[in-house]
Amino acid sequence: MRVMKRHAVLALLVLVPVAVDLCVPLYNRDPPELFGLPFFYWFQTIWLFVSAAFYMAYARLKERQSW
Amino acid sequence: MVGPDVTTGFAVLFVMFIVLGFYGKYWRRGDLNHVHEWSLAGRKLGTTLVFFLIGADLYTAYSFVAIPSGVFAKGALYFFAIPYVMLTFGVALVTMPRLWTLAREKGYITASDFVRERFGSPALAVMIAITGIVAELPYIALQIVGMQSVLTVMLAGTANAQIVGEISLLIAFIILAAFTYTSGLRGATLTAVFKDVLIWITVLAVVVAVPLSIGGFGHAFSQVKANYLTLPSSLVPGYSTLILGSALALYLYPHAINGVLSSESANKLRKSTALLPLYGVGLAVLALMGVLVFAVPGAMNFLSQFPESSRGILVVPSLILYTMPGWFSGIALLGIFVGGLVPAAIMAMAQANLLTRNIIKEFRPNLSDASEIRITKISSTVFKFVALGFVFLVPATYAISLQLLGGVLIAQVLPAVLCGLYVKSLKKLPLIAGLLVGIWSGIYMVEAANSFGPLTSSLFGTPLGPIYIAVIALAANLAIAFGGSYIKRR
Numbered sequence: 001m002r003v004m005k006r007h008a009v010l011a012l013l014v015l016v017p018v019a020v021d022l023c024v025p026l027y028n029r030d031p032p033e034l035f036g037l038p039f040f041y042w043f044q045t046i047w048l049f050v051s052a053a054f055y056m057a058y059a060r061l062k063e064r065q066s067w
Numbered sequence: 068m069v070g071p072d073v074t075t076g077f078a079v080l081f082v083m084f085i086v087l088g089f090y091g092k093y094w095r096r097g098d099l100n101h102v103h104e105w106s107l108a109g110r111k112l113g114t115t116l117v118f119f120l121i122g123a124d125l126y127t128a129y130s131f132v133a134i135p136s137g138v139f140a141k142g143a144l145y146f147f148a149i150p151y152v153m154l155t156f157g158v159a160l161v162t163m164p165r166l167w168t169l170a171r172e173k174g175y176i177t178a179s180d181f182v183r184e185r186f187g188s189p190a191l192a193v194m195i196a197i198t199g200i201v202a203e204l205p206y207i208a209l210q211i212v213g214m215q216s217v218l219t220v221m222l223a224g225t226a227n228a229q230i231v232g233e234i235s236l237l238i239a240f241i242i243l244a245a246f247t248y249t250s251g252l253r254g255a256t257l258t259a260v261f262k263d264v265l266i267w268i269t270v271l272a273v274v275v276a277v278p279l280s281i282g283g284f285g286h287a288f289s290q291v292k293a294n295y296l297t298l299p300s301s302l303v304p305g306y307s308t309l310i311l312g313s314a315l316a317l318y319l320y321p322h323a324i325n326g327v328l329s330s331e332s333a334n335k336l337r338k339s340t341a342l343l344p345l346y347g348v349g350l351a352v353l354a355l356m357g358v359l360v361f362a363v364p365g366a367m368n369f370l371s372q373f374p375e376s377s378r379g380i381l382v383v384p385s386l387i388l389y390t391m392p393g394w395f396s397g398i399a400l401l402g403i404f405v406g407g408l409v410p411a412a413i414m415a416m417a418q419a420n421l422l423t424r425n426i427i428k429e430f431r432p433n434l435s436d437a438s439e440i441r442i443t444k445i446s447s448t449v450f451k452f453v454a455l456g457f458v459f460l461v462p463a464t465y466a467i468s469l470q471l472l473g474g475v476l477i478a479q480v481l482p483a484v485l486c487g488l489y490v491k492s493l494k495k496l497p498l499i500a501g502l503l504v505g506i507w508s509g510i511y512m513v514e515a516a517n518s519f520g521p522l523t524s525s526l527f528g529t530p531l532g533p534i535y536i537a538v539i540a541l542a543a544n545l546a547i548a549f550g551g552s553y554i555k556r557r
Contacts, residue, residue, distance in 0.1 A: 014157050014160060014161060017153065017157065018154055018157045021150045021153055021154050021310065022150075022154070022307050022310060022311065023307075024298065024303045024306050024307045024310075025303060028297050028298045028300075028303065029297060030296045030297050033285065035278070035283065035284055035285075036278070036283040036284035036285025036286070036287075036288060037284045037285075037288070037355075038288060038296045038297060039297075040143060040146070040296070040297045040298065041146065041351070041355065044146065044149045044150055044153075044351070045149065045347075045348060045351040047150070047153060048149065048152075048153055048344045048345060048347045048348055048351070049344075049345065049348075051153045051156075051157070051344050052341060052342055052343075052344040052345050055156060055157065055160050055340070055341035055342075055344065056338070056341040056342065058160060058337075058341065059160065059334070059337035059338045059340070059341040062164075062334075062337060063334045063337070063338075
């Protein structure tokens with residue numbers, strides 16, 4: 001059971017950022033703007049940081065698991 | 068013609084680049100007569116160095132040239148490069164450590180090495196090697212186009228600009244070939260770090276200075292049409308499939324796998340991959356230059372001297388030249404210039420590994436280690452000059468078109484390489500059939516989508532809207548590979 005839960009967490013850590021990424025209508029809008037940038041541009045840029053955090057969590061968890 | 072303030076910085080840094088490239092031979096010494104020492108730097112690269120090396124693969128002249136040029140000409144659609152890099156590292160994070168572990172155990176240097184042993188099929192391995200070599204060639208050519216754009220901007224207005232530019236490129240390539248020959252991946256890694264430092268300085272300076280000098284991003288966005296602000300809804304399916312298809316394809320390119328296998332451990336590989344989306348931030352800034360340039364009248368005037376089709380590739384260097392102080396432009400332009408050279412070296416190295424190990428050795432199994440490394444070194448030199456010759460002979464726009472086709476082709480090795488890592492039931496014959504159908508249908512659709520004329524579009528009109536061709540061809544390929552394997556099992 002614990003193993004399954006760990007796998008589910010690992011899968012979500014990758015699937016969540018990826019799913020948001022592929023749901024284009026979610027972020028395909030102009031307002032609200034940030035520093036004059038349409039939402040479309042700044043959201044995708046900020047999402048890079050968010051996904052790096054998700055991925056890093058995956059890498060850390062995986063490291064502990066294999067050990 | 069640019070002033071001496073620009074050229075001095077450019078020249079001084081280029082000399083430093085050459086020194087680093089040759090010094091690579093002595094860095095973390097190993098016996099460079101072994102293939103894994105020469106082309107994988109002894110599999111000893113840690114988290115940071117793999118981050119830089121793979122980052123250098125990704126952050127190529129392609130990103131400085133093709134992406135801003137696409138945003139400049141077509142608007143928001145070309146911003147797909149940003150979610151695409153985010154997604155590609157998710158794919159790599161899961162799959163590549165597994166490939167790394169197998170490669171370490173069995174001594175694989177290329178993806179074809181893995182496929183040959185996994186499916187017991189030399190034929191499939193050779194086909195995958197050929198696909199890799201062919202898809203890589205226009206990618207190298209594109210690097211050269213990027214370097215050419217820097218020289219074009221620097222030499223604009225001088226006599227014999229074209230000849231001087233071509234000779235400069237030739238000299239740069241001879242130097243590059245000489246240090247990759249002696250230093251292998253070590254030279255490429257050191258120069259990759261050097262290049263990345265320059266690029267990051269440039270990107271950070273641009274993102275602060277340019278919006279300030281033109282009165283904010285909003286000023287630039289107020290000068291462009293609606294399809295620059297957001298994506299027209301008809302292009303949404305195209306956008307998401309471009310993200311998906313390119314993300315699946317990137318880590319199938321031989322040079323990306325080469326970078327992965329040079330890592331020291333699977334855990335270090337995971338960490339550097341997890342951090343690589345941060346690299347995309349720089350890419351986003353560069354892509355935005357395609358819009359920012361509309362608010363810089365000096366750069367727009369300068370661009371209007373050139374024919375419309377070649378303006379796009381000059382956007383980034385001319386924007387830098389017209390908004391930054393001269394000495395800084397020299398640094399930034401050199402960053403872009405070596406930003407093409409370094410990946411070109413890694414790509415040619417990966418092609419050479421495929422040619423030697425997976426094609427020549429297939430027919431000459433008794434090749435000694437010494438001959439193997441010699442042939443690899445020589446062919447990596449040859450591949451560089453083939454790409455250079457290609458750029459001299461055909462217009463720059465062709466290189467971009469063929470790069471488009473290369474992406475469609477390389478995606479077709481996914482069932483054997485990535486699915487092969489996980490799915491036990493896959494069989495070689497269905498994989499071969501799927502690969503052939505994927506390649507054939509991919510080429511056909513690219514031709515049909517462009518009415519059998521010059522290649523500019525990689526989207527194919529379907530009832531669901533325009534869709535990235537690599538994804539359609541890959542779907543057919545996967546259906547055949549899995550369907551065929553299922554039938555054969557019964």
